[in-house]
Amino acid sequence: MPTVKVRNLKNKEVGEVTLSDAVFGVELNEALIHAAVKNYLANGRQGTSATKTRGNVSGSGRKLWKQKGTGRARIASLRSPLWKGGGNVHGPQPRDWSYKMPKKMRRGALRSALSERLREGNLIVVDEMTFDTPKTKDFVNVIGGLALSESKKAVKTLIVDSLDNANLVLSSRNVQKTKVTNSYGLNIYDLLYHEKLLISKSAVEELNDLLDPKRENSKEAGEND
Numbered sequence: 001m002p003t004v005k006v007r008n009l010k011n012k013e014v015g016e017v018t019l020s021d022a023v024f025g026v027e028l029n030e031a032l033i034h035a036a037v038k039n040y041l042a043n044g045r046q047g048t049s050a051t052k053t054r055g056n057v058s059g060s061g062r063k064l065w066k067q068k069g070t071g072r073a074r075i076a077s078l079r080s081p082l083w084k085g086g087g088n089v090h091g092p093q094p095r096d097w098s099y100k101m102p103k104k105m106r107r108g109a110l111r112s113a114l115s116e117r118l119r120e121g122n123l124i125v126v127d128e129m130t131f132d133t134p135k136t137k138d139f140v141n142v143i144g145g146l147a148l149s150e151s152k153k154a155v156k157t158l159i160v161d162s163l164d165n166a167n168l169v170l171s172s173r174n175v176q177k178t179k180v181t182n183s184y185g186l187n188i189y190d191l192l193y194h195e196k197l198l199i200s201k202s203a204v205e206e207l208n209d210l211l212d213p214k215r216e217n218s219k220e221a222g223e224n225d
Contacts, residue, residue, distance in 0.1 A: 001025070002118060004125050006201055011145045014127050017201055019118070020208045026115040029108070036109035036188040039101040051091030054079040059086075106188070107211050113191040114207070123197045124148075125204060129161050134170030143178070148196050154178060158194035160186060160203040183207050 002024055006015045019025070059078040067074050075082075081089045117123045124146060131138055140154075148157050156177040161168060163182045172178050179190060183206035191197070199207070 004118070004123065006125050006127050007146070008127050009129065009142045009145070011147070017125055017204060019204065020212060022213055023111050023208055023211045024115050024118050024123075026108075026111045028116050029112045032105060032109045033112055033188060033192070036101065036106055037192065039099065039106070040187055040189045043098040045097040047095045047097050049092045050094050051088040053089075053091070054081060054087030057085065057087045104213075107213075109188050110186065110191065111211050111213075113188060114197075114211075117191065117197045122195060123199065125199050125201060127201055129159070129165060129168050129200050131167035131171055134167045136171055136174050139168075139171035139175060143175070146198070148198065155196050156194040157196040157198055158190050159198045160207075161200040162202070183210055 001021050002019045003016050004019060005013050006017050008014050054077065057079050061077055061079070064075050064078060065072065078086070080086050114123070126146075143154060143157065148155050154175060154177045157179075159168070159172065159178065159180045160183060161180065163169060163180070163185070169180050172180050177194075179194065181190065183203050186207070
């Protein structure tokens with residue numbers, strides 16, 4: 001099992017934590033991660049783009065001139081797609097782009113991405129993220145102390161902790177390239193978009209419990225019984 005040093009907000013080592021091999025020791029599966037990202041982006045699409053067909057555009061519905069005898073091409077309606085200002089043919093219409101992806105595949109992609117962040121050395125575990133007051137300056141100093149910024153520019157950092165930590169949420173919301181989420185809100189897109197992953201010790205335990213495939217199977221077996 002991989003072991004990671006635990007640091008405090010002053011970047012001093014305060015202990016170690018053992019990570020689960022089933023969650024943080026998985027091989028990289030690029031195909032599974034790609035499928036999970038496509039699913040996440042598709043589910044986030046609004047699908048509200050639309051064009052007007054000949055039944056939606058304004059204009060008279062009467063026949064403009066008689067069918068024969070004028071020497072002109074026959075025409076039925078001013079709203080025909082052949083005319084300027086007419087309807088659009090085969091244009092986009094509102095639709096639902098979302099589709100379901102099996103839970104085991106989604107969680108497998110998360111395990112693969114988390115393991116890769118650990119192998120890259122971009123996963124940092126802290127003891128706890130406590131701030132006395134919601135102050136952006138204190139948060140920026142902590143990020144700098146943990147080597148999460150380069151040349152005074154913040155590195156894209158994903159922080160995983162409890163969303164009940166109000167001081168953390170308020171202190172970080174004005175800092176660009178930084179996002180705070182909890183273990184249950186962790187998604188594959190955020191894991192890939194952010195270069196660094198900062199996880200509290202309690203969040204690590206939640207992830208071990210949430211993503212462990214053995215515990216998933218035992219829960220499913222209990223539900224089937």
